[in-house]
Amino acid sequence: ASGQATAFVELDEDGVDRAFRADVLEGLRQHQKAIPARWLYDDAGSELFEDITRVPEYYPTRAETEILTDRSAEFAEAIGPGRAVVEFGSGSSVKTPLLLRAIDPAAYVPLDIAGDFLRQAADALSKKFPGLPVHPVEADFMRAVDLPDAVASMPKLGFFPGSTIGNMVPRTAVDLLRSMRSTLGTNHAAPSMLLIGMDLVKDREVLKAAYDDAAGVTAEFNRNLARRINRELVGTIPVEELRHEARWNDKYARIEMHLEAQSDIRFDVSGQPFSMRRGETIHTENSHKFTRRSSYLLLSASGWSPVKRWLDSEKRFSLILAEA
Numbered sequence: 010a011s012g013q014a015t016a017f018v019e020l021d022e023d024g025v026d027r028a029f030r031a032d033v034l035e036g037l038r039q040h041q042k043a044i045p046a047r048w049l050y051d052d053a054g055s056e057l058f059e060d061i062t063r064v065p066e067y068y069p070t071r072a073e074t075e076i077l078t079d080r081s082a083e084f085a086e087a088i089g090p091g092r093a094v095v096e097f098g099s100g101s102s103v104k105t106p107l108l109l110r111a112i113d114p115a116a117y118v119p120l121d122i123a124g125d126f127l128r129q130a131a132d133a134l135s136k137k138f139p140g141l142p143v144h145p146v147e148a149d150f151m152r153a154v155d156l157p158d159a160v161a162s163m164p165k166l167g168f169f170p171g172s173t174i175g176n177m178v179p180r181t182a183v184d185l186l187r188s189m190r191s192t193l194g195t196n197h198a199a200p201s202m203l204l205i206g207m208d209l210v211k212d213r214e215v216l217k218a219a220y221d222d223a224a225g226v227t228a229e230f231n232r233n234l235a236r237r238i239n240r241e242l243v244g245t246i247p248v249e250e251l252r253h254e255a256r257w258n259d260k261y262a263r264i265e266m267h268l269e270a271q272s273d274i275r276f277d278v279s280g281q282p283f284s285m286r287r288g289e290t291i292h293t294e295n296s297h298k299f300t301r302r303s304s305y306l307l308l309s310a311s312g313w314s315p316v317k318r319w320l321d322s323e324k325r326f327s328l329i330l331a332e333a
């Protein structure tokens with residue numbers, strides 16, 4: 010799953026997601042055109058993202074997997090057995106089994122908005138861990154969620170890998186981290202914990218290459234958003250006139266993805282006309298990068314006290330354990 014939490018889907022009379030249409034039309038009317046990144050993840054986009062995780066330049070997935078593999082004894086010691094693991098955004102393929110194997114949990118609760126992803130992930134996990142109770146919950150984890158009664162009395166560990174938190178602006182990230190704290194609970198006798206992946210600030214060229222790989226997979230992932238608009242919102246965007254750009258924004262310490270018009274273009278979306286000048290862009294994603302201090306500040310501003318931090322061998326990516 011993408012890990013991008015969304016509101017529940019509401020379709021209009023043409024079977025189109027109302028929120029998608031509203032976000033696109035509003036986003037294209039702005040001076041700096043911008044469309045929320047969660048719309049990158051339709052079926053084609055989710056598959057392209059899986060492909061991104063395998064391109065040589067995109068290090069975050071491999072770096073985080075390395076930490077989970079190599080430091081399993083340290084996770085076991087810092088977290089301890091018997092917790093209910095609540096994963097925000099279900100089953101990111103190889104990472105979840107690595108964590109579950111390391112810490113000997115009492116239950117696994119995958120939480121996702123997309124019911125089909127959720128059930129697939131839950132089934133796959135149950136097969137791998139036959140003795141482990143699995144309780145999938147279909148919910149929007151941007152808001153506080155009621156967990157199943159079966160795990161009510163267990164201490165909790167939230168798991169949010171992948172640096173998905175980096176795709177949110179700080180204000181939204183704080184809202185989410187606070188919601189997670191409410192979902193997991195703040196029992197002082199057995200404080201909840203959170204294990205969260207956060208990608209690190211590093212050399213710009215390394216960052217830019219990770220978001221503009223030579224094979225062009227990230228470019229396709231970005232352009233797929235324009236294709237999706239054409240498919241679902243009766244659009245006429247000339248996709249081949251849009252160039253993928255990965256840009257470092259130093260003020261906010263983030264990589265931004267943009268789609269840049271290569272010539273002056275005009276197009277329609279849902280019957281409304283739009284135009285772009287050559288060089289004008291549509292901003293499609295932010296991916297914030299953190300330092301030790303900025304990651305701790307974000308967590309503590311959200312009610313979480315950092316406990317321990319692990320890096321991969323090349324110091325590219327961090328996994329942080331925090332306590333409620």
Ligand code: AVI
Pocket residue numbers: 011012061069171172173175176219220227294295296
């Ligand atoms: C899902 N998310 C953490 C990815 C990232 O690195 O920000 C999405 C992505 N966008 C382009 N490449 C990967």
